[in-house]
Amino acid sequence: MAAHVFDAPIAVVSVVGHDRIWFMGVHGLESLRQIPRDEGLCGSAVVSDTPYVVSDTLTDSRTAHNRFVEERGIRFYASAPIVSFEGHRLGVVAVMDTKVATASEKQLSILQDLAAIVMEQLELRLSSLDAVRVERRLRGAAEYARDDARRGRDAARQARDDARLDRDIAERERDLIEQYATVLQRTLLPPALPDIPGLALACLYHPASARQVGGDFYDVFALDDQRWAFFIGDVEGHGAEAAVVTSLIRYTLRSAALHISDPTEGLAQLNTVLLKEMNPRRFCTVLFGTLRSSGDGGGFEITMATGGHPPALRLDAGSGTAEKIRSSGGMLVGATPSATFDACRLHLQPGQTLLFYTDGLIEARHSRFPFGEEDLAAFARQRAAMGARGLVDDLAALIPKLEPDDDVAVLAITAR
Numbered sequence: 001m002a003a004h005v006f007d008a009p010i011a012v013v014s015v016v017g018h019d020r021i022w023f024m025g026v027h028g029l030e031s032l033r034q035i036p037r038d039e040g041l042c043g044s045a046v047v048s049d050t051p052y053v054v055s056d057t058l059t060d061s062r063t064a065h066n067r068f069v070e071e072r073g074i075r076f077y078a079s080a081p082i083v084s085f086e087g088h089r090l091g092v093v094a095v096m097d098t099k100v101a102t103a104s105e106k107q108l109s110i111l112q113d114l115a116a117i118v119m120e121q122l123e124l125r126l127s128s129l130d131a132v133r134v135e136r137r138l139r140g141a142a143e144y145a146r147d148d149a150r151r152g153r154d155a156a157r158q159a160r161d162d163a164r165l166d167r168d169i170a171e172r173e174r175d176l177i178e179q180y181a182t183v184l185q186r187t188l189l190p191p192a193l194p195d196i197p198g199l200a201l202a203c204l205y206h207p208a209s210a211r212q213v214g215g216d217f218y219d220v221f222a223l224d225d226q227r228w229a230f231f232i233g234d235v236e237g238h239g240a241e242a243a244v245v246t247s248l249i250r251y252t253l254r255s256a257a258l259h260i261s262d263p264t265e266g267l268a269q270l271n272t273v274l275l276k277e278m279n280p281r282r283f284c285t286v287l288f289g290t291l292r293s294s295g296d297g298g299g300f301e302i303t304m305a306t307g308g309h310p311p312a313l314r315l316d317a318g319s320g321t322a323e324k325i326r327s328s329g330g331m332l333v334g335a336t337p338s339a340t341f342d343a344c345r346l347h348l349q350p351g352q353t354l355l356f357y358t359d360g361l362i363e364a365r366h367s368r369f370p371f372g373e374e375d376l377a378a379f380a381r382q383r384a385a386m387g388a389r390g391l392v393d394d395l396a397a398l399i400p401k402l403e404p405d406d407d408v409a410v411l412a413i414t415a416r
Helices: 002-006 067-072 105-152 155-188 239-259 263-277 373-381 387-402
Strands: 010-016 020-027 034-036 052-054 076-083 089-097 199-206 216-222 227-235 284-293 300-307 312-316 321-325 342-348 352-357 408-415
Touching: 002 010, 002 089, 002 105, 076 105, 089 105, 105 155, 105 239, 155 239, 199 216, 199 387, 216 239, 216 408, 227 239, 227 352, 227 408, 239 263, 239 284, 263 284, 263 300, 263 342, 312 373, 321 373, 352 387, 373 387, 387 408
Parallel strands: none
Antiparallel strands: 010 020, 010 089, 020 034, 052 076, 076 089, 199 408, 216 227, 227 284, 284 300, 300 342, 312 321, 312 352, 352 408
8 A cells, every 4th residue: 555655666564673673564575574773774764753754865864875775776765653552663664666756745644544554453463462361361260270179179169169260250251351342343443423514423333242343334534624534334254353354444445535536446445455465355345435515505515435335325304205325336345356336426415314324233133023224214214304413312222122133333424
């Protein structure tokens, strides 16, 4: 992604140690894994709080006599630091070229976003490893306690103590798993939706299990002062593997939205990333779009691309109608290299609401009463005048009654 944004042949993700630089990910330098710190460029770049740019390495005093520059023929270098939540700089995401070049503010902004993506992936991995370590300690303590009880107690008391210990350990493990699942899930969803003049937004996430990370996701974020991007989707499966895919999808779409104006191209780029990075193959469904204010209180212009996801519903407060909105085409994302995607355009008028949802809402197979697409349309139609917040609040009360066996994500947008 970094190499594509800068149209450069070389890109790296590096971790800088006391005397070595390790390349965790490389593009264009496949044979390189580590170099001495004083021979590389990342060692100097990592101490910078902002993007580090050298337009011409041969004329810049910081790099003119660098061994790495001389051996690899590097003329251009730009990087952004990978900074932990505590403020520690761990390494950089960098791009390099063999010819003199410059970097725009937009390119450097995307490079910083990519560095933040790397940091979130590291934090996600660290949380998973911490969970595994704690679980192993609990299991070890349980085994030791059972052995000790077996040596010092008679069979009846041993059985009672073991049962009590197993219950305690099971409860601690359940609490621990729920705690880590909650923390991991928070990293996959935006902490809050943005304030957009002229729009009311509301969202809802209902996990099928409190002990498992789900694969549903959504986001809304600014592109500039007049445009915003949004997406909602569902990854195949659950658990840690689905969480990794969800994180990759979220930040791939965020990065794509910053430099691609056509949402179908964004889904095509996501399709390429999933096919390249996921082994075994994992697919997802996505609705990915942009919205722009029409001005003068005239609502919003929306372009929305489809990747195999259920249609949105456009609710009209005046007529009390619920209209399905989705492009005519659009295949699953990450399933095949030949996937094609399509987009539709619509005008969201004042008083109208767009309701997006994942299929867990309309596939509650174990519910005491069926609730499919038409049932959702009827439910939403009766609440067309309530706006985003009221509609989502009513769905939040309904969903537990449906007893869904899959996660449910809901996003609603109302033009004021």
